[in-house]
Amino acid sequence: MLAFTLRRAIQAIGVMIAVGVIAFSMFRFAGDPVNQIVSLDTPAAEREAVRKSLGLDDPVPVQFARYFVNAAQFKFGVSYQFRQPVSNLLMERMPATLELAACATVFAMVFGILMGVYSALRRDTLLTKFFQAVSLIGISLPTFLIGILLIYLFSVTLGWLPSFGRGDVVRIGWWTTGLLTLSGLKALIMPSITLGLFQMTLIMRLVRAEMLEVLRTDYIRFARARGLTTRAVHFGHALKNTLVPVITVAGLQFGSVIAFAIITETVFQWPGMGLLFVQAVQNVDIPIMAAYLLMVSLIFVTINLVVDILYTIVDPRLRSTISRPA
Amino acid sequence: MSDAVVPHRVEPSAPRARSGTGWLKRALDSDIFYSFRRSRMTMVAAAVTLLFFLLAIFASQLAVQNPFDPAQLQLMNSRISPLWTADGQSPFLLGTDEQGRDVFSAILYGLRISLVVGVLGVIFAGALGITLGLIAGYVGGAVDGLIMRIADVQLTFPAILIALLVNGVAKSVFGNRLDAMSTLTVLVVAIGLSFWVQYARTVRGSVMVEKNKDYVAAAQLIGLPAPKIIFRHVLPNTMGPILVIATINLALAIITEATLSFLGAGMPDTMPSLGTLIRIGNNYLFAGEWWIVAFPGIGLAGLILSINLLGDWLRDALNPKLR
Numbered sequence: 001m002l003a004f005t006l007r008r009a010i011q012a013i014g015v016m017i018a019v020g021v022i023a024f025s026m027f028r029f030a031g032d033p034v035n036q037i038v039s040l041d042t043p044a045a046e047r048e049a050v051r052k053s054l055g056l057d058d059p060v061p062v063q064f065a066r067y068f069v070n071a072a073q074f075k076f077g078v079s080y081q082f083r084q085p086v087s088n089l090l091m092e093r094m095p096a097t098l099e100l101a102a103c104a105t106v107f108a109m110v111f112g113i114l115m116g117v118y119s120a121l122r123r124d125t126l127l128t129k130f131f132q133a134v135s136l137i138g139i140s141l142p143t144f145l146i147g148i149l150l151i152y153l154f155s156v157t158l159g160w161l162p163s164f165g166r167g168d169v170v171r172i173g174w175w176t177t178g179l180l181t182l183s184g185l186k187a188l189i190m191p192s193i194t195l196g197l198f199q200m201t202l203i204m205r206l207v208r209a210e211m212l213e214v215l216r217t218d219y220i221r222f223a224r225a226r227g228l229t230t231r232a233v234h235f236g237h238a239l240k241n242t243l244v245p246v247i248t249v250a251g252l253q254f255g256s257v258i259a260f261a262i263i264t265e266t267v268f269q270w271p272g273m274g275l276l277f278v279q280a281v282q283n284v285d286i287p288i289m290a291a292y293l294l295m296v297s298l299i300f301v302t303i304n305l306v307v308d309i310l311y312t313i314v315d316p317r318l319r320s321t322i323s324r325p326a
Numbered sequence: 327m328s329d330a331v332v333p334h335r336v337e338p339s340a341p342r343a344r345s346g347t348g349w350l351k352r353a354l355d356s357d358i359f360y361s362f363r364r365s366r367m368t369m370v371a372a373a374v375t376l377l378f379f380l381l382a383i384f385a386s387q388l389a390v391q392n393p394f395d396p397a398q399l400q401l402m403n404s405r406i407s408p409l410w411t412a413d414g415q416s417p418f419l420l421g422t423d424e425q426g427r428d429v430f431s432a433i434l435y436g437l438r439i440s441l442v443v444g445v446l447g448v449i450f451a452g453a454l455g456i457t458l459g460l461i462a463g464y465v466g467g468a469v470d471g472l473i474m475r476i477a478d479v480q481l482t483f484p485a486i487l488i489a490l491l492v493n494g495v496a497k498s499v500f501g502n503r504l505d506a507m508s509t510l511t512v513l514v515v516a517i518g519l520s521f522w523v524q525y526a527r528t529v530r531g532s533v534m535v536e537k538n539k540d541y542v543a544a545a546q547l548i549g550l551p552a553p554k555i556i557f558r559h560v561l562p563n564t565m566g567p568i569l570v571i572a573t574i575n576l577a578l579a580i581i582t583e584a585t586l587s588f589l590g591a592g593m594p595d596t597m598p599s600l601g602t603l604i605r606i607g608n609n610y611l612f613a614g615e616w617w618i619v620a621f622p623g624i625g626l627a628g629l630i631l632s633i634n635l636l637g638d639w640l641r642d643a644l645n646p647k648l649r
Contacts, residue, residue, distance in 0.1 A: 015479050026495055140631040142581045144588045145623050148608055156611060163612075259484045266589055281494040281591050289494050300482050 008308050012301045019297040023290040024067045027077070028060070076291035081283050086291045090273055095175045096166055097272035100264070101257045103188050104196035109250055112200040116207025117239060120215070131204065138201035143260060147194040147267035154190060162187050164269035195264040199253050206249055210242035251307045255300040361643045371635035378629050382438040389431035390417045394597060408617050421617040424610065429617060432603055433625050439599040440626070443513050444580040448572055450518030451579070455525025456568065460556050462526065463533025474530070477523045485520035489582055492516035493591045506597035513592055517579045524571050532564035566644045573637035577630045584626055600626045 042050075051057055055066060070076070076086035119128040155163035167183030169176040178184025214220060215238055223233045262274035269275065273292060280288035353359060362368055381388065391398045408421040408429075420429040462473040480488065496512040536542065537560065545555045586592035587601030588608075595602060600622050607619030 018479065026491075136631070136634075140577075140634050141627050142584055142588075142630070144585060145604070145627060148604070148611065148619060148623065152611055152616065156614075255482070256484045259487045262486070262490070263585055263589065277490070278589050278591070281490050281497070281589075284494065284498040286494075286498055289491065293491060296487065297483075304482060 004312065005309055008305055012305045015301050016297060019294060020068055020071065021064070023071070023294050024064050026293075027067065027286055027290045028056075028063065071291075071294055076294070077287040079280075079288050080285045081279075082285075086287050089276060089288065090291060090295060091174065093271060093273045093276050095177065096270060097258060097261050097265070097274060099178060100188070100191055100195060100270060100272060101254065101261055103192040104257055104261075104264075105199065105250060105254055106196075107192050108196035108199035108203055109246075111196075112203025113207050113243075113246065115200075116204040117211060117234075119204070120208045120211035121234060135201040135204055138197045143194060143198065143263045144267050146197055147190070147264060150190045150194060151267070161190055163190075166271060191264050191268045191270055194267065195257060195261055198260070199250070199257060202253065203246060203250060207242055207246055210245060211238060214238045214241050248307055248311060251303060251310075255296070255303050258299060259296060358643050362639070365639055367635060368639040371632040371639070374628060374632040375636055378437060378625075378632070379441065381434055382441045385431075385434035385438045389428070389434050391428050391431050393427045393432040393435055420621045421615075423606070423615075423618045429621055432598065433600070433622055436598050436600045436603045436622060437625060437629070439510070439593060439597065440580055440583060440601070440629075443510060443517070443583045443593075443599065444576050446514040447517030447521070447579040447583070448576050450514055451521035451575065452525050452568065452572055454518055455522035456529050456561070458522065459526035459529025460533055460561065463530035464537060464552065464556050464560070470530070473526065477526055481523050485517075485578070486582055486585055488520040489513075489516040489586055490589070490591055492519055493586060497591075506594055509593060510597075513583055513586060516586070517582055520582065521575050521579065524575070525568060528567050528571060529561075529564050532567065533560055536560050536563050570637060570641045570644060573633065573640050577633040577637065580626070580633070581630060600629075 055063060058066075074087045076090075078084065079086050079089060082089060115131045115134075119131050122128055151163045154161045162183070165187060166178045167185075167187035168181040169178045169184055170180045178188060220233060220238055223237050228236075258274075261270075261272060262278055264270065265272045265274035266278050273295070276288060277292045279285070280292070362372075386392070404422055404424055406418050406422045408418075411421075418428050418430070420433070422428055423432070458473050462470040493512060493516050496516070500508065500512075533556075541559065542555060545559055550559075583592060583599060584601030584604070587599050588605045590605065593599040593602045595606060598606065603622035604619055604626070607615075607622060610618050
């Protein structure tokens with residue numbers, strides 16, 4: 001168990017170093033950082049001074065080590081377009097993205113599980129067919145089209161919900177939250193649905209498949225034979241056993257929710273990290289791109305590691321197979 | 327979609343029977359064609375997909391104007407609503423946009439670009455993934471380990487993120503003002519680099535199964551060089567699952583291109599794809615000019631839905647386990 005955890009942790013560190021190399025080479029080799037800072041008519045001598053002050057004339061390994069040490073302290077350099085430290089920009093926008101991603105995940109879990117359980121228990125009803133149609137649409141429609149459709153329906157036509165921004169936010173320490181004001185909550189509805197729809201589809205299909213499988217097992221038959229109520233069999237025994245893989249998938253998907261927030265944030269002009277990243281790509285703001293890549297990778301790698309370790313704790317059957325090297 | 331490696335039956339109709347009607351007859355007799363005829367949904371999806379491809383190929387013949395040619399655009403004709411509404415004007419079936427560009431013509435040309443990027447992206451991803459998968463599976467050892475580790479790491483990152491990064495790096499290397507054709511190339515490369523992993527994994531799995539079979543041993547015995555064994559003998563036996571992945575990936579590639587263009591990191595306004603048209607049209611949504619965004623959106627959704635349905639059917643039809 002300890003060996004397994006250690007090996008996964010070393011793998012995770014390896015991945016982070018690889019991503020760090022990519023981020024550094026983007027930062028260093030994709031375009032000359034000096035040109036981004038000085039103006040076109042800056043004399044050569046001054047350019048050299050800037051180059052020296054940035055440490056760009058040191059050997060590449062030294063530069064890499066410096067970049068790495070700085071990145072580990074969340075110092076990612078200065079943004080070309082905003083002339084501000086990237087870490088400040090990211091920190092300022094992180095609460096918006098995390099709140100959106102959390103709401104989307106909750107939405108996807110609640111509706112995905114409800115719809116999945118319903119369509120597994122009542123297989124041939126009209127509502128089930130409707131759910132399946134919804135799931136096909138959820139997979140086939142690009143995220144931004146769903147967002148535009150929602151905006152057209154609820155903002156342009158009906159005028160019920162705001163089409164952009166976070167509404168009024170409340171500041172708690174360095175964290176800003178939209179969960180405590182009415183306009184903030186209203187602003188969260190459409191982006192969360194847009195972002196969560198794909199995950200909802202995924203969870204619904206997974207719950208349905210798992211439920212159908214579990215309902216065929218012997219222990220469910222035995223529970224029925226014991227005379228338990230249908231409700232107890234379905235929800236106490238069957239659903240409980242389908243939830244382990246569902247929670248795993250939802251956990252692993254949280255990383256991609258944060259990445260897919262790029263699209264949702266652009267549609268709804270949501271002031272999060274994703275919007276910052278898209279603007280960075282449009283304006284070739286390499287420090288922000290590199291920092292975003294590092295941050296997202298860190299989140300991904302951490303989630304993967306935690307899920308892997310939790311999995312062995314939750315499901316003891318896995319331990320014996322994992323402790324042996326494959 | 328399952329990643330499981332599907333040991334598939336070798337299709338008898340594929341390589342050797344090339345002579346005239348014999349080939350056609352065998353194709354019509356095959357199980358695949360039978361399952362195609364059995365599913366009405368699949369036939370509709372195939373017809374719609376074919377229609378989209380034909381529309382794209384004959385775009386310049388079907389369009390009432392060339393939307394890229396400023397000389398053919400007249401500001402007099404701007405913001406006309408679709409033909410069936412009160413203010414509709416012939417010949418603008420689906421209305422016009424701000425610059426007097428016919429929405430229907432723009433969709434035809436946009437469809438062409440979306441499909442070109444999608445198809446080329448899938449081919450590039452396939453070529454890269456299949457080659458790496460063949461090498462990893464056939465050579466094994468450290469090479470295999472290296473390729474598959476890279477694949478594992480990449481698989482944890484969503485394709486759209488990788489495509490955006492490749493795009494951003496290309497922009498900063500080549501300068502921000504790329505012309506439309508180079509942007510198209512960058513998009514194809516970005517999509518290819520984001521989607522190769524699945525091919526590589528599938529091919530590697532199939533090759534590991536195939537390489538222990540007698541025909542490979544026989545080929546080695548008569549002294550054929552490894553590349554020839556890999557490409558001429560092993561590769562054809564791994565094609566079934568690859569076809570399924572390629573179909574589903576075509577839909578994903580088109581979505582990715584549309585998303586990149588929508589985010590402003592794809593095709594420029596001067597040579598718009600469907601995604602670019604949706605981004606432009608989105609600006610006029612609040613002015614009530616819904617048709618500028620709605621029709622490209624419907625076109626994109628219909629295209630992706632029909633390709634997805636085809637892919638789902640192909641997966642079931644080629645998978646003997648599900649029969």
